[in-house]
Amino acid sequence: xxxxxxxxxxxxxxxxxxxxxxxxxxxxxxxxxxxxxxxxxxxxxxxxxxxxxxxxxxxxxxxxxxxxxxxxxxxxxxxxxxxxxxxxxxxxxxxxxxxxxxxxxxxxxxxxxxxxxxxxxxxxxxxxxxxxxxxxxxxxxxxxxxxxxxxxxxxxxxxxxxxxxxxxxxxxxxxxxxxxxxxxxxxxxxxxxxxxxxxxxxxxxxxxxxxxxxxxxxxxxxxxxxxxxxxxxxxxxxxxxxxxxxxxxxxxxxxxxxxxxxxxxxxxxxxxxxxxxxxxxxxxxxxxxxxxxxxxxxxxxxxxxxxxxxxx
Amino acid sequence: xxxxxxxxxxxxxxxxxxxxxxxxxxxxxxxxxxxxxxxxxxxxxxxxxxxxxxxxxxxxxxxxxxxxxxxxxxxxxxxxxxxxxxxxxxxxxxxxxxxxxxxxxxxxxxxxxxxxxxxxxxxxxxxxxxxxxxxxxxxxxxxxxxxxxxxxxxxxxxxxxxxxxxxxxxxxxxxxxxxxxxxxxxxxxxxxxxxxxxxxxxxxxxxxxxxxxxxxxxxxxxxxxxxxxxxxxxxxxxxxxxxxxxxxxxxxxxxxxxxxxxxxxxxxxxxxxx
Numbered sequence: 001x002x003x004x005x006x007x008x009x010x011x012x013x014x015x016x017x018x019x020x021x022x023x024x025x026x027x028x029x030x031x032x033x034x035x036x037x038x039x040x041x042x043x044x045x046x047x048x049x050x051x052x053x054x055x056x057x058x059x060x061x062x063x064x065x066x067x068x069x070x071x072x073x074x075x076x077x078x079x080x081x082x083x084x085x086x087x088x089x090x091x092x093x094x095x096x097x098x099x100x101x102x103x104x105x106x107x108x109x110x111x112x113x114x115x116x117x118x119x120x121x122x123x124x125x126x127x128x129x130x131x132x133x134x135x136x137x138x139x140x141x142x143x144x145x146x147x148x149x150x151x152x153x154x155x156x157x158x159x160x161x162x163x164x165x166x167x168x169x170x171x172x173x174x175x176x177x178x179x180x181x182x183x184x185x186x187x188x189x190x191x192x193x194x195x196x197x198x199x200x201x202x203x204x205x206x207x208x209x210x211x212x213x214x215x216x217x218x219x220x221x222x223x224x225x226x227x228x229x230x231x232x233x234x235x236x237x238x239x240x241x242x243x244x245x246x247x248x249x250x251x252x253x254x255x256x257x258x259x260x261x262x263x264x265x266x267x268x269x270x271x272x273x274x275x276x277x278x279x280x281x282x283x284x285x286x287x288x289x290x291x292x293x294x295x296x297x298x299x300x301x302x303x304x305x306x307x308x309x310x311x312x
Numbered sequence: 313x314x315x316x317x318x319x320x321x322x323x324x325x326x327x328x329x330x331x332x333x334x335x336x337x338x339x340x341x342x343x344x345x346x347x348x349x350x351x352x353x354x355x356x357x358x359x360x361x362x363x364x365x366x367x368x369x370x371x372x373x374x375x376x377x378x379x380x381x382x383x384x385x386x387x388x389x390x391x392x393x394x395x396x397x398x399x400x401x402x403x404x405x406x407x408x409x410x411x412x413x414x415x416x417x418x419x420x421x422x423x424x425x426x427x428x429x430x431x432x433x434x435x436x437x438x439x440x441x442x443x444x445x446x447x448x449x450x451x452x453x454x455x456x457x458x459x460x461x462x463x464x465x466x467x468x469x470x471x472x473x474x475x476x477x478x479x480x481x482x483x484x485x486x487x488x489x490x491x492x493x494x495x496x497x498x499x500x501x502x503x504x505x506x507x508x509x510x511x512x513x514x515x516x517x518x519x520x521x522x523x524x525x526x527x528x529x530x531x532x533x534x535x536x537x538x539x540x541x542x543x544x545x546x547x548x549x550x551x552x553x554x555x556x557x558x559x560x561x562x563x564x565x566x567x568x569x570x571x572x573x574x575x576x577x578x579x580x581x582x583x584x585x586x
Binding site: 133139239277281284291 | 404431453525553575
């Protein structure tokens, strides 16, 4: 049977196979097409377009942008406000990693403590994360209000002088950072809580038999097992902090006198208030590059961490 | 340290943090029930009698209802489309073999680290060229596009775990990919779908920057943008503003109270699996 025109059969099969393969590819394309189209139109193309605009000067007029090469980047490197903004972004990153995440851990630990009314505690601890950033910003503006705000009232009862929290360049950054901590600590709380639920009870039991006390159990069992969560949290905090915009825009708009300027607020002002679309694109593309570089560094570190099995 | 002292210390820490996390809510809600005069007379009283409900009716005459409607329309539409589009894309990426699985997956999830600012000006220009600037339609594209990375990330992980046998059995019965997708993949990934519905709903409900750049007239504003407008125009009327903030935060808080576990899971979705 095999000797009967083997060429014809294999050719026939090949065509059928090709047809099937083509159909397979077509199906795949149909499934992915909608996502790829929207993603391409609203994410991929805009990034390329931002890069192109970053090399031009444009005030948004219909005549279109003028190519000016790297001039905007040269300007950026000698722009003190940009560096101030970058420094503030780094401050947000540091606050997130070294204050927010530890506070999230403390909150999560409290949820495992033998407290009465635990459900109420856990609900209230989590609530800030559910409010919209705009609502949070507006609410805290009034809490920080120099005259009618409860915070000043409170410190006055302690015998301190009232402070213009958001109005003074010395305290504005601190004030907004406090609100960021308030908003995001609950998020890290739930990440830690989820990780702590996953720690087997046997570990604690056998540690108790060996005579370990609460603090020792925490240091030798809980903490090491939470390190992967801390790494994840730090990554989320870093990436999130570089994108930070809403809260600063609402609460201070980057002021007073650029004290709370972020790359995001500075870019927004350049683009939509003074219509320096070209220079704004340069800031935007620099933000993209920084996020990209940070992501690559994190991925490389993660790769080595996994490979060596450190902390995991 | 004695056991009692330790217990007491834990309580003190828990209560201090309780006040820190909870007080702003108390302030917001209690102020929303004050009249303007009583707010200026005693801005710090937790309750001032008689309770004043007029702020809640007043914010609606100031246009809050419209912002609510707009937010509901855009959230429901965008979340529905995100689920559909992300699920469709996740199926071949997670289940079918072709050369581009991995690159496509990475291309999509790379969007998670992307600062929105890097796309803002081109999207602004594109929206104007499409003739949809200052309409809810302008927000639809960006909201779907920026929800895709996390949604595809969660869905592909889930779809990978669907047993291969189900798919093979369906193949033998003569089901094509479309039937397999609808009859097996979608029902099997309901938990993941509910996660991304909650996650995306909360994010779209609270989204601000695209609304700020793409919407200009009050009639088309979503809640976050509308709240900011309230503040700009009526910042003296603190109780009314607090009523608006309370109302705007209500939907998510209600969802949270009725589906606490689900919301916590949904929000942690990006970091903790499903």
